[in-house]
Amino acid sequence: MAKQYNWLLISLATLLLLVNIEAEEPEEKLAIPTQFPYQVFIDVALKSDNSKWVPKCSGTIISKSAIVTTASCLDTEFDLALIYFGAVNISNAFEIGQTRMEVERKYFEVHEEYNPVTLSNNIAIIKLPFELEFNEYVQAVSLPSKEDLGHYVGQEMIIAGWHQIDNQQKFAVWPVLKYLGKKVARHVGKEAAKWVGKKVVGLLADEGSPITIHENDANIAVGMYTTQNGKTKSKLSHFVNLIKLLPWIKKIVSDIRLK
Numbered sequence: 001m002a003k004q005y006n007w008l009l010i011s012l013a014t015l016l017l018l019v020n021i022e023a024e025e026p027e028e029k030l031a032i033p034t035q036f037p038y039q040v041f042i043d044v045a046l047k048s049d050n051s052k053w054v055p056k057c058s059g060t061i062i063s064k065s066a067i068v069t070t071a072s073c074l075d076t077e078f079d080l081a082l083i084y085f086g087a088v089n090i091s092n093a094f095e096i097g098q099t100r101m102e103v104e105r106k107y108f109e110v111h112e113e114y115n116p117v118t119l120s121n122n123i124a125i126i127k128l129p130f131e132l133e134f135n136e137y138v139q140a141v142s143l144p145s146k147e148d149l150g151h152y153v154g155q156e157m158i159i160a161g162w163h164q165i166d167n168q169q170k171f172a173v174w175p176v177l178k179y180l181g182k183k184v185a186r187h188v189g190k191e192a193a194k195w196v197g198k199k200v201v202g203l204l205a206d207e208g209s210p211i212t213i214h215e216n217d218a219n220i221a222v223g224m225y226t227t228q229n230g231k232t233k234s235k236l237s238h239f240v241n242l243i244k245l246l247p248w249i250k251k252i253v254s255d256i257r258l259k
């Protein structure tokens with residue numbers, strides 16, 4: 001009899017453990033058109049061979065004529081970028097709301113103090129040669145001020161990506177935008193930095209994917225994800241803190257949306 005009870009207890013414990021693991025495993029979801037109007041995808045190419053577009057990273061619209069992404073996205077020999085706006089399925093050129101723009105390297109502004117080893121100042125801006133027309137598919141994100149940081153407790157931080165991986169010249173194509181969310185318990189900056197170091201985020205996000213909070217119809221970008229893992233051995237190195245880099249952004253772009 002006692003043996004049977006033991007069995008039962010062990011089975012129950014296993015079941016509870018399984019249920020618990022299940023509950024902690026964050027679920028990725030498919031994005032729907034208009035859900036992430038500020039997120040863009042970027043292909044790059046050489047001018048000398050501009051039929052060969054290479055999937056590269058995500059970027060974020062911060063004004064009618066500026067995209068922010070990481071410096072590690074643009075710090076390569078490529079001299080052309082193809083930017084996908086309003087896209088969910090980047091393989092579908094006929095997707096409703098999707099538009100594309102080709103931009104030359106002369107419009108790229110990489111942070112002059114970007115350090116590819118430590119990954120400090122890992123930020124770059126693409127100034128668009130043509131102004132965007134905003135609509136429900138294409139919108140700018142807002143950037144937060146330092147004072148706002150305490151306001152997001154209990155809200156969900158969200159990261160989305162197409163997950164394009166450069167795997168020794170073979171590109172994994174998973175062309176539909178997906179996302180993950182996580183509730184902020186205390187401090188969005190610290191928690192986002194920790195969160196983006198997790199494997200689940202790495203399996204979904206692109207270089208440059210923004211981490212955002214959706215609040216009262218506004219989308220606020222607090223940081224970016226970078227696949228690069230600087231030589232600092234810091235656990236925080238997958239996170240680019242946009243709040244810290246705001247003064248630099250303001251210097252380059254005059255018409256950003258501030259929260």
Ligand SMILES: *[C@@H]1O[C@H](CO)[C@@H](O)[C@H](O)[C@H]1NC(C)=O
Pocket residue numbers: 089090091092093175176
């Ligand atoms: C994305 O678009 C391509 C081209 O239209 C299509 O073949 C593919 O099935 C689409 N993928 C999804 C998941 O909708």
